Amino acid sequence: MHDVPISAAPFNSALETGVRALAVLTEASPRALDLQELVYFDYLIVHSGDAGGPTSLHPNTPLRNGELLVRRTVIEQGVLLMVSRGLAERLLRDNGISYAATDEAAPFLECLASIYTHSLRDRAEWAMQLFGGLDKDELKSYFDTNFERWTREFQSAVSVSDRLL
Template sequence: MSQGRKSITFNSPLEAGIRAVAILGAAYPQSYDLQRLVAFDYLLVHTADVGGPDNLHPPTPMHSAELLVRRKLVEQALLLMMTRDLVKREVTSDGIKYAAGENATTFLSSVSSLYLLALKDRASWLIEVLGNHSDEEFKCVMRRLFDKWVEEFQQVEQGLGGEA
């Protein structure tokens, strides 16, 4: 990497788009709204947080902050993947949802790096475990994670001399 360039590894629209295609490919023909895809994008690389395989990405302090910045990134990612027919947008009676596009299967079958193969495996696991949860069931899963993050935040605050 050249000096002066800021690394944004794992956080570009392309990288988030590949994660979205992996999720939607594993879920096909199911479609999801943006909110669910933002949560899935986080959970895909942090599967151990919900009792799954080892995390793809190293642990980071303050997980909740990581989740908060994903919405815009996932929106950009979906738009990018739509330009290549890897994702399609559907207008349903429940709102706007996203599904695997016409080229998703071909794209996913062509990946061969260890990281991308691990990503596909975790996407399949994630969809198998959480993909068919109702909105309410999924909110309960995310609420439990949020409660853990609140505890994490309070521990950091106490360590800095704050009150809990």
Template sequence: MSDQQQPYVTVFNSALETGVRSLVILTANFPDALDLQRLVDFDYLVVHSGDVGGPESLHPPLPMREGELLVRRRIIESGLSLMMSRGLITRIAHAEGIVYQASDYAKPFVDSLATPYMLLLIEKANWVATTFSNMDTSELHKLINGFFDKWTTQFHPSQGLGGG
């Protein structure tokens, strides 16, 4: 392979991207530890904060983005593994299951990230932590399931349009 040729690598929807977002979310929630489902939910809320009346979303409001919830969990798991391998996230066996917590190295690392995108990401993660960290799990699931309901209705034809 020459110096000009590089393997195809994507940053978007990668373990690196979701790992950094998870790290920022866990840092914003520190010292609380979060289970995987809450991390998935918070990740969606950080990226699409405008969907719930929060600050402008981090990513553009693309159609059908609710479908992201279907694939997000696996990608976040990969990102968590990457950040754990670097000592930035700790996995803890808890009575209710596995939870994740920012390590002692997380905040200094996150604070060193100063691009405009990272500053917005940190801002959104802090907003999500402040707004939703005390929300009961069932309430959070009801909120998130509202996205699924909206998404699935986009696939059903409207009643009374063209027959049967």
């Protein structure tokens, strides 16, 4: 019955990444996003501080830019979980598969009242306002350009803290 494996741990699980994807898709509506765009927007809402936005939703960790490479699978599992619950839909297009929020997505998100969910939705709105007008190639270019800088900045901060110890 379950097509999507669900982890018992909620942090970065299919459920959490699915809710994050749903927040992005709801803000993007009626626009549909493909999986790679969802990966980019997931990074932007989790690490919004890296992109000059509000404080990051999750703590800054070393090599967090590698998350773009490893999160794709769990984000796909998450969005498929949302599809299986009728909160998102999978669209087959000439250029591949994309996902869109259904009419039930926004009311579902409204029912989630935690501080985390409100922060998540604020960051999804911020990310879509700032980056929603970019096409996939422009998003890729943005990440390619900034990844090196983000890595250098984090390594510099770690080096300074190591010297202070």
